[in-house]
Amino acid sequence: MTTTITYDDKSVRRFMIASIAWGIVGMLVGVLIATQLSWWQMNGHYLEWLTGGAIKADGISFLTFGRLRPLHTNAVIFAFVGNMMFAGIYYSTQRLCKVRTASDLLSAIHFWGWQLIIVAAAITLPMGFTRGKEYAELIWPINLCVVIIWGVFAINFFWTLAKRNEPSLYVALWFYIATIITVAMLYIVNHLSIPTSLTHSYTLFGGVQDGLVQWWYGHNAVAFFLTTPILGIMYYYVPKAANLPVYSYRLSIIHFWSLVFIYIWAGPHHLLNTDLPRWLQLLGTTFSLMLWAPSWGGMLNGLLTLRPAWDRLRTDPVIKFLATGLTFYGMATFEGPLMAIRSVNAISHYTDWTISHVHSGTLGWNGMMAAGMFYYLAPRLWKTQLWSKALANMHFWIAMVGILLYIGALWCAGITQGLMLSQLAPGGTTLKYEFLETLGDIQIFFIFRSIGGALYLSGFVMLAINIWKTARSGTPYDETVEVTVLERKHKDRMPWRESLFNDPLAHIFLAMLFVILWFFLPHHADKAALLVAVLLSIKAYTAFKASAAQWTNWHERLVDNYLPFTVLTFIAVTIGGSVQIIPTLLVNRDKNIEGRLQDIYTPLELAGRDIFISEGCYLCHSQMIRTLVPDVMRYGRAGITDDYSHLGESIYDHPYQWGSKRTGPDLAREGGPIAKKDAQGNLYKYMRVGKRGNDWHFNHFLNPRAPSPGSNMPAFPWLFEQDTDVKALPNKIAVQVQLGVPWPILNQHEITDMVETQAQEIAQSLVAAKVYLPSKPDLQGDALRNHLAKAKVVAVIAYLQKLGAYHEVKTDHPGEPSPLNPDSHRQAPDVP
Amino acid sequence: MFQRMHVEDWALWCPFISFFIFAVLFAIVSFRALQLSTGKREYLASLPLDPTPETPKLP
Numbered sequence: 001m002t003t004t005i006t007y008d009d010k011s012v013r014r015f016m017i018a019s020i021a022w023g024i025v026g027m028l029v030g031v032l033i034a035t036q037l038s039w040w041q042m043n044g045h046y047l048e049w050l051t052g053g054a055i056k057a058d059g060i061s062f063l064t065f066g067r068l069r070p071l072h073t074n075a076v077i078f079a080f081v082g083n084m085m086f087a088g089i090y091y092s093t094q095r096l097c098k099v100r101t102a103s104d105l106l107s108a109i110h111f112w113g114w115q116l117i118i119v120a121a122a123i124t125l126p127m128g129f130t131r132g133k134e135y136a137e138l139i140w141p142i143n144l145c146v147v148i149i150w151g152v153f154a155i156n157f158f159w160t161l162a163k164r165n166e167p168s169l170y171v172a173l174w175f176y177i178a179t180i181i182t183v184a185m186l187y188i189v190n191h192l193s194i195p196t197s198l199t200h201s202y203t204l205f206g207g208v209q210d211g212l213v214q215w216w217y218g219h220n221a222v223a224f225f226l227t228t229p230i231l232g233i234m235y236y237y238v239p240k241a242a243n244l245p246v247y248s249y250r251l252s253i254i255h256f257w258s259l260v261f262i263y264i265w266a267g268p269h270h271l272l273n274t275d276l277p278r279w280l281q282l283l284g285t286t287f288s289l290m291l292w293a294p295s296w297g298g299m300l301n302g303l304l305t306l307r308p309a310w311d312r313l314r315t316d317p318v319i320k321f322l323a324t325g326l327t328f329y330g331m332a333t334f335e336g337p338l339m340a341i342r343s344v345n346a347i348s349h350y351t352d353w354t355i356s357h358v359h360s361g362t363l364g365w366n367g368m369m370a371a372g373m374f375y376y377l378a379p380r381l382w383k384t385q386l387w388s389k390a391l392a393n394m395h396f397w398i399a400m401v402g403i404l405l406y407i408g409a410l411w412c413a414g415i416t417q418g419l420m421l422s423q424l425a426p427g428g429t430t431l432k433y434e435f436l437e438t439l440g441d442i443q444i445f446f447i448f449r450s451i452g453g454a455l456y457l458s459g460f461v462m463l464a465i466n467i468w469k470t471a472r473s474g475t476p477y478d479e480t481v482e483v484t485v486l487e488r489k490h491k492d493r494m495p496w497r498e499s500l501f502n503d504p505l506a507h508i509f510l511a512m513l514f515v516i517l518w519f520f521l522p523h524h525a526d527k528a529a530l531l532v533a534v535l536l537s538i539k540a541y542t543a544f545k546a547s548a549a550q551w552t553n554w555h556e557r558l559v560d561n562y563l564p565f566t567v568l569t570f571i572a573v574t575i576g577g578s579v580q581i582i583p584t585l586l587v588n589r590d591k592n593i594e595g596r597l598q599d600i601y602t603p604l605e606l607a608g609r610d611i612f613i614s615e616g617c618y619l620c621h622s623q624m625i626r627t628l629v630p631d632v633m634r635y636g637r638a639g640i641t642d643d644y645s646h647l648g649e650s651i652y653d654h655p656y657q658w659g660s661k662r663t664g665p666d667l668a669r670e671g672g673p674i675a676k677k678d679a680q681g682n683l684y685k686y687m688r689v690g691k692r693g694n695d696w697h698f699n700h701f702l703n704p705r706a707p708s709p710g711s712n713m714p715a716f717p718w719l720f721e722q723d724t725d726v727k728a729l730p731n732k733i734a735v736q737v738q739l740g741v742p743w744p745i746l747n748q749h750e751i752t753d754m755v756e757t758q759a760q761e762i763a764q765s766l767v768a769a770k771v772y773l774p775s776k777p778d779l780q781g782d783a784l785r786n787h788l789a790k791a792k793v794v795a796v797i798a799y800l801q802k803l804g805a806y807h808e809v810k811t812d813h814p815g816e817p818s819p820l821n822p823d824s825h826r827q828a829p830d831v832p
Numbered sequence: 833m834f835q836r837m838h839v840e841d842w843a844l845w846c847p848f849i850s851f852f853i854f855a856v857l858f859a860i861v862s863f864r865a866l867q868l869s870t871g872k873r874e875y876l877a878s879l880p881l882d883p884t885p886e887t888p889k890l891p
Contacts, residue, residue, distance in 0.1 A: 096879060168872075170879040236880050245877035253865035258858060265850065282847045290854070512856055516849055555864045556872050579850060 001485045005100050009478040011107040012091045013381050016374060018115055019083035020464050023370070025122075026075030027457040029068055034450040036065045036714070037663065038443060040705070043714030062126035064714045065663075066616020070137040071125045076362060077135060079118045081226055084370045086110070086153070088233040089176050091377060093157065096173055096236070097164035098483040106156040113149035117142055129199045132613035132655045133214050135221050136190050140201045143191045150187070154180045161562040165486040169559045171252040175232030177566050178260045182224040182573045189577075190217035194739065196732045200610070202739060207598075207651035208276060209581070211658055215270040216577050223263040224573075226361065227329075230369050231259075234302050234326065237373050241318045247304035251297055253555065258294035260569060262287050264576030269340035272349065273626040274658065275594065275647050280580060281342065287576075288340030295333035302326045317392035321372030324400070328364025332357060346628055347422065350662040352442070352449075353414025356407045363403045363456055371395065371463055378467045384474025387466050395462040402455030405448055413445035422630040431633055435665045436710050494561040498554075507540035593648025599805040600652065600743055602686055603729045603751045604758045608799030610732070611724070611792050613655070615716065622659030623650065623668045623803065635666045643669070649806045652741045664713060671803040675765075686758035687765065688801040694762055695769035697797045702774070719793040720773060726755050759789040762797055 036042040041049050044060030061067070094101055101107055120142050124130075130137040138146070157180060161173070169177075190213055193201035205213045239246050246252060268276060268284025303326050306312075312319045335357050339348050348354060379386050386392065417438045425432040514533035518526050558565055601609060612618070625635045625645045636643030645668050650656055659666075672690030674683045687694075692707075699706050702720070704713040730748045737743050746754070763785040773779060779787055788794055874888040881887065 092880070166879065168876055168879065170876060172880070239877075239880045243881060245874070245881060249873045249877045250865040250868055253868065254858075254862050257861040261854065261857065279844045279846050283850060286847055286851060287854075290851075508856065508860070512853065516852075519845070556868060559876070575853075579846060 002482050003485050004480060004482050005098075006478050006480045007091075007094045008101045008104060008107060009091065009381055010476070011101065011104075011111060012087050012377065013476060014111050015083045015087035015090065016377060016381070016467075018111070019080055019087060019370065020374065020460075020467060022075055022079030022083060022118060023460055024457070024464060026072060026080050027453070027460060029072040029075060031450060031453045031457055032063075033065050033068050033072055034446070034453050036068075037712055038446045038450060040712050040714055059715050059717055061128070061716075061718045064615070064716075066619055066714075067126045067128055069616060069619050070130060070134075071122060073135055074121050074125065074137065075118070077221070077225060078121070081230075081362075081366050081370070082114065084366075084373065085179075085225075085229040085233070086114070087377070088237070088373055089157070089229065092172055092233065092236040093160055093176065096166060096170045097160055098166045098481070098486075099160060099163050101156060102159035102163055103156055106152050106159075110149060110153045110156060113145065113152065117145050117149060120145070124199070128614040128616075130614060130616070131191075131193065131201065131203065132618060132657075133190070133203065133210075134619075134660060135218055136187075136214070139199050140191070140193055140195050141198065143187075143193075147184075147188060147191075150180075150184055154184065158562065158566070162492070164491065165483050167486060167491040167560045169562055169565065170235070171246070171249070171256060172232040172235040173562075174256050174559075174565065174569070175228045175235065177562070178256075178569050178573065179224050179229040179232070181566060181570050182220065182228075182260070182264075185570075185573065185577075186217045186220050186224065190214060194735045196735045197728060200728070200732075202654040202732070202735050204654075204739065205656075206654040206739065206741070207656050208647045210654065210656040211271055211274075211276070212267065212280070212581055214656070216264070216267040216580060219267045219270060220264055222361070223259075223266075226366055227263075228260070230366060231298055233369060233373060234298070234322070237376055238302050238305050238322050238326075241316070241322060241372070241376055242306050242309040242312070244305055244308055247301050247307070251301050255294050255297040255301060257572065259291075259298065261572045261576070262291045262294060264573050265580065266291055266340070267580065269345070270660065271658070272340070272342050272345040273628055274624050275627060275645060283580065285340050285342060289337045292333060292337045296330055299326050299330035299333070303330075317386075317389055317396060318372050318376045320393070320396050321368050321375065324396070325365050325368030325372060328360055328368060328403070332361040332365060335360065346626075347418035348414060349626070350622060350660070351414035351418045352410040352445070353418065354661065356410030356414060359410070360403070360407045363399075363406065367399070367403075367456070367460070371399070371460075374463060374467055378470045379474070380479070381477060382471050382474030383477035384470060387469035387473055391462050391466045395459040395466070398462070399456050399459035402452045402457075402459060404452070405455065406452030409445040409448035409452060413442040413449070416445070417442050421634070422628075424630075431630060435634075435662075436708060439663075439712065440710050492561050492563065494557050494564055496564060498557075507536050507543060511536035511540065593651055593809060594646040595809055596646040596648040596806040597809045598649050598652045599802070599807060600741065601802060602754055602758055602798070603726075603733065603746070604686070604724070604755045604795050604798045605802045606732060606736070606799075607724050607726065607729060607755070608792075608795035608797070611719070611796050612799055613657075615719075618657050618659050619661065620663035620713070622657075622662050622666045624658035625666060625668045631666070635669055637669060646806075648809070649804070652736075654736065654739055654741070664711075667800065667803050669804040671801045671805055673805075684761050686754070686798075687761035688798075688805070690801050690803070693769065694765045694797050694801070695771050697800055698766055698769075698771050698793065701793055701796070716793075717775065719796060720788075720791050721775065722792050723790045724755070724759075724792050724795040726752060729755065756789070758798055759794050760785065762794045763788040766794075 032042065043065060044063040090101060090107070117138075121138055124139055124142065125137060129139045131139060157176065161169070192204040194204065195201040203210055235246060235252065265287035266284055268280045269288045270284075272281050272284065303323065306319060306323055309319065313323055338344055339353070339357060375386060375392055420433045420438045420441065421431075421435070423432040424430070511533045514529045514536065517529040518533065521529055558568070623645070625631045625643065627644045632641070632643050645658075649668070650658065670690050670692075672688050674685075675687050675689040676682070677684050692700075696707055700708065700713075701716045703715050704711040729751050730746075733743050733746065733751065766788055767781065767785045771784075773784065773787075776784075776787065871888065878887050
């Protein structure tokens, strides 16, 4: 029986237009923040600049780098690539399933819901409402909306699969399935928080555990939001554009299962050379290197599909963009594993080399594939010809020059800075370069980066014009086709037992388990385990021979059954996270802190910390002295050789603040002990003094270039005018207690008193140091002290002076004997 | 090889066990991929393309 169906291409058009619009916004913000790294005035001093000083403006709070960088990342990942992904998925899924999308209503909810989320992000992020975790900054009400809308998308997609008229799931659909279920898992777990108010929450995890969860999420946001859906799009649009079948369908099977299994494990490569347990770092490095293989498998599959049509690279802009996108994918997935090697990472981490790598992937892979897909879709969605091939070609070359300038400049910046920061002075006992010296030396590369980014954006604007003109020259068209209706009995009929409990496979897994036990069990028991493993292997072989036909075409039948396929994909992606994250939650707490336990913040310091996070300071300043000699020499305390950041020093930080980029120096040891009040040695009650005095920080926030010439940090004049939110503190402390931070029991009055006492101590020290507040020049003495005591700047100073505060914790009890390690109680205690 | 392995920290074995599990899974998946019949392979590879008289049919 045949029927005529009309595909829902209206949703595809909507998502495509939204992607292009948000892409321009996201890239524009990207170019702006790139210029801010070269010219601090771009943090909102434009009016002053443009009018030659006629209009005075000390900076605009919602235009600083710290507030805009999250807007840029969220806009380009979730708005630009997100909408592009949805356009590509809705178009290709309907045609691969030979059915219209299951629900027009769900498609509309999905589209409008997603755009509203982006608008909410665009408003809240510049206002400083943030969770303080990269690519997961959106506040909790927006997180809930994301989960709901993603659920709507998932229902719509799987419902379409259930209604399909094509029995077999093409490989592109596998990648879409993996994307939908894995992003849901990652997003929900990493966004687990307890709210303190409508616009603020604390993460469930803290310290090293939060770091692991964050980068399990962060790396796999790259994997399952920026890679797998685009690979699915690649597997559809490259054959369609070339009118050739994929080069090797067998390779696509190996590619898919290897990629979705391995990718999840790569998260710890963002935490190399920190105090993360070595086994976790080794896991991240090994699996990152292994990831090279399936990534290149996919790249080669795509490029070799184009081999018979290689001559069209010259004439067809679609093929040009798609082939280049695949090439950049290969390049980025070669560079990434190399950067996951500890010795390479020692140079690259915290430098612009990481930024270069990210942008070779986003501009090269995502951007080029998006452009190729849009140029393919536009003529078909509006039933016309592409308005200008010449403009598309110009876009291509400008984008290429832009990308190469961008990534080349940041390769140079990253490697230069990494090497400079590691270099020892003659004599070998001190470092050669100050941090600010390295920043000055890489400024030229920052300028080239901005130019490269601007070129890429201008190319994208050409795409927007081309697509708009194409749409204007045609009329919106929803394709109509005649299809053969597929009866239910021809699809989704595989029993669960057959799909999940395949006999030979079950025996192989059991055999593996006994081989593992063979390594660990005591004498005689280990031989028994080996014997069982051998017997199970024989059983697996005989089961395979008995059911050879049924076993060998198991995968052929699996791809006709979308639910078992989805469950198996889910199992594949959960294994990696479980192995990495669960042990750190279960491991002995003593091992997690390594002899140092973080001192709890005072209420004022907690308030200051939340301001630090809200202003995005963690985006430029790390708090992690790595287990590397140059790091310890530069940021550790003199005379203490193992003064890298131990895990226990940040165990109560919700969210963790290790950071991922050093545009400014590390702050892990910025603070110090409680300050002495007088010559008799009496101490202040709360006020601390660290590397620099309170007045230094005061002047630094007012004008960073005064104490640090050459700094590109923006000024923060509003911190001197806005009051610290003391009323929110009781609720925040209550939530922290719920999360396991051992705060003492404090009532509201005690909290207020502590805040007032500490704030007055700091404010008094500032007045004594004769600080000058330009916005209120008449304030002196007590009036100035009282004004400053309420201001946010004092809270942030309090926080900064606390950084690095911990106390030693001795563990002198021997380990208990365990079944896996019976000799443990005889071993010597761990030596740091 | 028949002596019990001494370990200081059980977690240190995680990378090796993980790699071993992956290697076995990879071998199984590769074997399954190689077992894919030619007819089904050609049919699946042609799914995105516009149908023509030469398009392989479902075996």
